[in-house]
Every structure is written in C-alpha cells, then in structure tokens.
Amino acid sequence: MTSPQAAPLANAGPALHAPLLASAQIVFAQVSINFGAALAKGLFVSLAPEQVAALRSGIAALLLLALVRPWRRRAAFSRRDIGWCALYGLALGGMNLMMYAAFERIAIGIACAIEICGPLAVVLLTTRRPRDFAWLALAIGGLVLLMPWPGRAHASDPVGIALALGAAACWALYIMLGRRAARVGAPNAVAIGMVAACLVTVPAGLARGLPALDAPVLALAATVAVLSSALPYVLEMRAMGQLPSRVVGLISSAGPATAALIGFVVLGEALGPWQWLAIAVLVTASAGCSLGTAPPVSKLREEPLT
Template identity: 55%
Template sequence: MKAAGLVAQGPLGPGLAILASMVSVNAGAAWAKGLFPLVGSEGVTAVRVGLAAVLMLAIVRPWRSLPTRRDAINLAIYGLMLGCMNLLIYGAFARIPIGVAVAIEVVGPLAVVVLSSRRARDFAWVLLAAFGLWLLAPVHAGVPPLDPAGVAYALGAAFCWAMYIVFGKRVSSLGGGQAVAWGMLAASLFTVPIGVATAGSGLLAPSVLAGGLAVAVLSSALPYSLEMAALARLPQRVFGILVSAGPAFAALAGYLVLGERLTGQQWLAIVLVVLACGGAAATAKR
C-alpha cells in the first residue's frame, strides 16, 4: 500500500505509522467481536485474513518480484506467526475483555524490547509501560476472574506477536507491501480452512462478508502495511516499545465501539502507557 509508505516518511513518520496502525487494528478488533455470535472467532479470523490476503495480492501483485529462498523461509514463518496471532487473540477476545486480552498479548513486544535493549533508559520506559499494563490487568479488588482458556490464548498470541516482530523485521526490506502480501497469503492457507471447518457456509452470509471486509481492512491490510513501513526504519526494540500502547488503544476502542466503561484506575494506566511509549520514541537513538 503506497499510503502506508507515505505515512512512514519524515522524522516522525514511523511513530505516526505505528499510531495509525494501533487505532485501526483496535477499532477493527472491537468491530470483529460483534461478529463472533454469527460465525465464531475462528470464522471471523478466516474472513478477516482471507479477504485481507485477496486485497493485498490484488493491490501489491507480489509475484512480479519473487523473493529469494532465504526471504521465502522468513516470509513463511512471518505468515505462520501472523495467522496464529490472529487465531489466538480472537480466541482470547471471545472469552475475556478486549483490553485485558491485549494487555496480556503485549508481553510479547515487551519481551523483544527487554531481550534486545542495551541501555538502562530503555528498561525504565519498559517498566513504566509494564506498570501501566498491570493497572489494566484484572488483579485488583472487585474485578471478576478471567477464563483460563482466554488467558492461555492471549499468552499464545503474545509469543506469536514477538515472533511477528522478529521475522517482520527480517523481511521488511522487501518493500512495496510485498512482505505483507506474501505473509497474509501464507496466513490464509491455514486460517481459512480452520474457519471453514468451524463455521461452514455461514462465512458466505452477506452480513458476515461485509463485516469481515471492514475488519480485513481495519485490522489486517492497513495496519500490517503501516507496521511493515515502520519496521523498515525503526530498530526492533523501539518498535516493540511503541506497540506496547496497544492495551490503551484496545481499552479506548472497547469504550467507543462496545460501550465498555473505564474506571479511573484504567484511565491512569492509559496515561502511563502513553507516556512510556512517547518517552521511548523521544529518547530512542536515530
């Protein structure tokens, strides 16, 4: 997508690309949750990833420049992580609140930051973000218990998100949206059959296809293109810190789209996470 590349230009471009990506993907997540009663989380994942793959292939036409063998292996792993991340996080959304699920999932990017950082300052921003995420977690008085399966799905998505960053960085040099297009194709090869097996012909209902198309654009084609454009210009650890704001955006999307009201403690958590991400972007090495 050319628009994604344009957003990532300039000194502030990568940060703005990540911001736009998080707004888009979380708005799409809240919209997708409304489709779960129709075809289940696996069915929504299939429609989202399948339609996003078709869109990216039609726009980018990546076959015009085939990847090398090394790139093809990295693309296959990138696509596998992409598909698993979608399946697992939607499975978590079906069982626990969106904001809580993303708060658990963001452990993946945070792990990338901790393992790749070399400066104490970066650890300080991570600790601030982690404290904000802890305030979002349901471990305080009056918060109902979480479905263990939902927590397990979110933890699995966290691992896939970390690997998505690692292998996404390796293929980000392909440019022109090629990495995203090939990755979405690889992801669709196993997510679509799983969705068909669980939802069957329900996936072809006009309301499901229309809603799935909106989710595919908001939560897959647009944000992954923006992230890939940003990855090409950002250090891996800085990217991981920036996307740590995901739970805050998820909580806001839940409030605006699903009417999930936020407590004062949750608003404080949002402020802390945003400050941590802004600080990391401001102090990161060029």
C-alpha cells in the same frame, strides 16, 4: 522573484507539513486497526472467533496479493527468502488467532495492552541498559494490575489474559522473523506472509465448522480486513519514510488506549479504574521504551498490520 532570505521561509511550510501529515496517517491507522477489531468482535454473535480470523486473513491476503502482486518480482528473491516470509506469516496467523480468541473473553483494550508486551520483550533482547529494564519492571507492574485477584471488581478472564500473552509472544516472533522476511521488501513480505497466515487461521476456522455466510456477514468481514490490514498498511508504509522510528513507536504505543476507547464507544466495554490504570502503565512503558532505544531497535516497535 523570491529573495534568498525568503526562500527558506517559503520551503518551511511543506517541510513542516509532511511530518504532521505522516503523524496523522499513523494515528488514523491506529484508529482504523482498532475500529476493525471492534467490528470483528461484533461478528462473534454470528461466527466463532476462529472463523472471523480465517475470513479476515483470507480476504486480507487476497487484497494484498492484488495490491502488491509479489509474483512480478519473483526473480528478486530466493526460496530461502520465501521460507522466512512463510515463518513470519505463521507467527502473524498465530497472533491473529489468539487475539481474536482473547477478544471473546476480555475487552479489546485490555487484550491490546497485554499484547504490547511482545515488542517490549524484543527490545530487551537487543539492549542491556538499566533504564530499559526499568521499563520492563513498569510493564510487569501493569500486568500485575490486570491479574484477576480475588474479590476485585471488573476482574478479567484468566484464559483471555493467557491468550493475549500468547499473542504477545507471537508478536515478538513476528518482529524477529520480520527482519529476515523484509529482505524481499516490506510489501512482498506482508503479502506472502498474509497468505502463510491463512495456513494457521483457515484450518482453525474450519475446525469450528463451515460458517453460514450471508451477504451482510461477508461485507462486514471484508470491512474488517480493509480496516485492520489493507488501509493501515498503506497509511503506515507512506508515513514511515517521513518520520523517525522513535516517533512511530511513540504514536503506536497509544494503541491500547485507542482500543479501550473504541471498545467503550462501539461495544460498550466499560473498564474499571484498575484496568484503566494498568493500560496507562503499559502505554507509558511502551512509549518510554520507544523513545529511549536506538533507531535500529526502535524500528521494531512498528505495529503489526494484522
């Protein structure tokens, strides 16, 4: 028989264990997303970036439809709800397409660091506090460090930077449209949205010609879809209910640094000192913004499962 004094101590273990496990799931999801990005870039030797984006979106859509089966809940949402999910998915498809095109030209760590400016912009649209604009100024400073100034070693391709900025704009739209799409439930919204994303990625992929698909390429594309979409989706959905959104945003802010490290290990993408400094500045701006915002806003910092 446990004494009343001992009962809180007995329950302390599980109470502490759940947040730690949830944090580990978010971290693992970040590693999975970025490792999938590195594998996707490895496919560029056989396929165009647009074709890789089409394959990944198509396979991810099939996996999510099989997992979620949104048609079983069709009575719970209207045509208007489906329309918002479709718009959300189009933004998702544009983000995938531009990020893969950016990966072809610049390191994945740099592309992910630039892309993180999208959520920062959304936060600034929902707040007017001076300290949030200070984080914006810090993020702009990080972008300035990445600009291909004349004579700088390890200069990034300007077209790649522009494409990553386009992906950041799509991420901002993804977040704003996601608020409406989430009315049908997060699993349904992501599944329907991924199908809509294919309306962007598949035509772009076919425009580059019919790819020569063999078993190894299809297997690697399926692996990319699982690592970059299905697996992190499941992990983050489970973890979100256990952690404050500030903590989720803080952990997600480390994504660019994780991408840079994985890019170096898997792809041999060595960055220069100014590029590492720029990534550190952008990560700091994102983390500060996540910690400083109110819960309804910080929830927007959730990583897109794409």
